[in-house]
Amino acid sequence: MIVGRDPLELRIRGLARIGLAISIVVALLPPLGFGVIATGSLQTEMEVAGRIRAQTIGQSIAARPRLWTFEEERFDDLLRRLAQPGESLELLDPEGRTVAANQTRVLSPALEIRIPIHASGDLAAYLVVRQDTRDLIVGEAIALGLGLFLGLGLFLAMRAWPLGTLRRAIAELKAADDSKSLLLSAVGHDLRQPLQSLSLFASVISASDLAPMPRRAADMLNESLIRLGTLLDEIIAIARIDVGAIEESKDRVAIDPLLEHLVREMEVQAEAKGLRLRHVVTSAVTLSDPSLLTTIIRNLLTNAIRYTEQGGILLGCRRQGAMWQICVVDTGIGIPSDKQERVFEEFFQVGNPERDRAKGLGLGLAIVIRLARLLRHRISLRSTPGRGSVFAVSVPMIDPDPPQSVVTKQR
Incomplete structure (x- = not known):
């Protein structure tokens, strides 16, 4: 076990770390949540629209199942008509070779899905759909800015309210403790003189020629005064440390x-x-x-x-x-x-x-x-x-x- 640090100071630091952790979570939730929801929604939309277009392309392939791979121009034109703005469509044969494309370039990063196309029950081709995600990036940036704003506001609020309240309470306790220490220090100094006088009288009595019973009582008095003096010295020492009356000189x-x-x-x-x-x-x-x-x-x-x-x-x-x-x-x-x-x-x-x-x-x-x-x-x-x-x-x-x-x- 290690001791030596002020427990109140450790408690304040612990609360500050908790507040910082909560603020970071709040700051990251909006962009992460937006990214997950928006990406999932876009992917679902692409899959639904892609399957509908895959059925249309599958019907065209089924019309000429042996020759469709040689009709690049016809399928290029078909893909251009089926593509939405900012979307790239590419038609692959079962071996993954490109047969046709709408020739639209999509900048990275892009979201891509691959949909199988069946004709007469057999795998005939793949439709590759790529969608520009720049709008998602812009949305995530906006959500990140909102999250940072909320997180910073929460962090400042937590520092200004609970930590401020705790610091005020600590300051009040410290002021009360300082008052106690000042009182103990003053009382201790005032008690030291009469205690020294009592110790002197007890020593004189102990040195006198006394019967066994009075001598025993005098010895017990002497021991009690020594312990009282030790207690007084320790109380004064603690009081002087608490009020800052002792400075280090290293x-x-x-x-x-x-x-x-x-x-x-x-x-x-x-x-x-x-x-x-x-x-x-x-x-x-x-x-x-x-x-x-x-x-x-x-x-x-x-x-x-x-x-x-x-x-x-x-x-x-x-x-x-x-x-x-x-x-x-x-x-x-x-x-x-x-x-x-x-x-x-x-x-x-x-x-x-x-x-x-x-x-x-x-x-x-x-x-x-x-x-x-x-x-x-x-x-x-x-x-x-x-x-x-x-x-x-x-x-x-x-x-x-x-x-x-x-x-x-x-x-």
């Missing part, structure tokens, strides 16, 4: 030092659960925002440690076409296929129905997908329940050069 990034730094940072948490955490050395270099890319991989790694109870986690980088894939591979609980898209939603968690706060709050992957869209990096996920998951970040491949540290710009 530069060359050597992937191996980044992975090595994250392994050193997270190995204590992994060892506390008895997990092996390692990375495969790579010489890959990419173009990205160093700080934001580190946040993406850190969140993926944190998620892997939380949902892996035995085995280990591997960080690595592999080539895929013109891209590098930075992979986080774990031996955790895995994710069912019907829930793989939802894991990137806020507060959605797999395998945590009791909402154990030790497993986080379900915001880490929501931050990952937002930052990936900001950096135009693609996130992919492969997972098998009970066997583990592979999260991958696709980043552009560039020539290896010494990376330069760049600090993310913030408004």
